[in-house]
Amino acid sequence: MNALEQWPWVQRGGASHRDYKKRGKVDEFVNNFRRRLSDMTTTGKRVLITGASSGIGLSLVEQLANAGHEVTITVRDAEKASFTREFLAEKQ
Structure with missing residues (x-):
């Protein structure tokens, strides 16, 4: 698989x-x-990603942020939001 x-x-x-x-x-x-x-070669775009705490959403957030876009994320669980924030901070 x-x-x-x-x-x-x-x-x-x-x-x-x-x-x-x-x-x-x-x-x-x-x-x-x-x-x-x-x-998506231009940078500086504002992007909203829903479901950004895992899977495709998290991967998109990481890739778009690395490409220079301003990314806003939404998650339903505060604990997952903290994990996502820490995960992305480690990647930078």
Whole structure:
């Protein structure tokens, strides 16, 4: 099982992933996602990420912050918010 297949929304059968999986193109899906993320070449954008305490949200926060964007995160649990803040501080 690759990293993409371990994401919870994929395990629940995310619509776009389902189409790729049927065709056996999971790697193509991952590459398209990475390419679109890397296409965000401008810096200084303000970005809001919901569900930023784990998984895809946390990964996006890390990558966008490293690319120079101002990132605002939302989480439902204060404890997870503290973890996310500490995790991101360690990465910088």
